[in-house]
Amino acid sequence: MKLVGLVGSVRKNSYNAMLLGFIGQRYEKDFHLDVTDISSLPYFNQDEENDAPTVVRSFKQTILDADGLVIATPEYNWSIPGILKNALDWLSRGERVAAGKPVLIVGASTGMIGTLRAQVHLRQILSSPGLDCRVLPPGGNEVLVTFAANKFNEGGQLTDEPTVLFLDTVVHKFLDFV
Ligand SMILES: Cc1cc2nc3c(=O)[nH]c(=O)nc-3n(C[C@H](O)[C@H](O)[C@H](O)COP(=O)(O)O)c2cc1C
Structure with a gap:
């Protein structure tokens, strides 16, 4: 199984990047997780949506x-970071390539809320008609890594x-859901 990871932080020591890296390693027998760089995407421009760069x-x-x-999202000001929203x-738009894709949302923050508010926003965004993703339902499945600075070691x-x-x-x- 081939999964793609998106991380909403470009910070060098990002806890969300560490979380995705950890997931890729720990479950490597179950699936291949390829983290895709979204930092090089230009700002969305509707003039280019049908002839994109x-x-x-x-x-x-x-x-x-x-x-x-x-998708590993930090929480920025109670929502998802702009870089992730841009991606x-x-x-x-154009070909709706995310339609029907199974999505697992995870997040890590340095505080006590563990990206909960960002994850709620993200679910809403992923349910919009243009994205129309199939997100793992929240009941009992919310991966909220609180106080992240205490939960990762120096090796990430x-x-x-x-x-x-x-x-x-x-x-x-x-994996069953997929
Ligand atoms: C611009 C900005 C806004 C933030 N807003 C929130 C917030 O609303 N809630 C929260 O729990 N943490 C907030 N934080 C703290 C982040 O949770 C923390 O910086 C986290 O480590 C970011 O994720 P990363 O380690 O993957 O870069 C904010 C941080 C930044 C830089």
């Missing part, structure tokens, strides 16, 4: 070819055992 076309093809997506806006490994065990449960539910 090469980098956008290649990004859309990557999504089209994926069996599902894993999703490109996906929502998620070391908090209850969080890892919960992640195991949710990831395996997601």
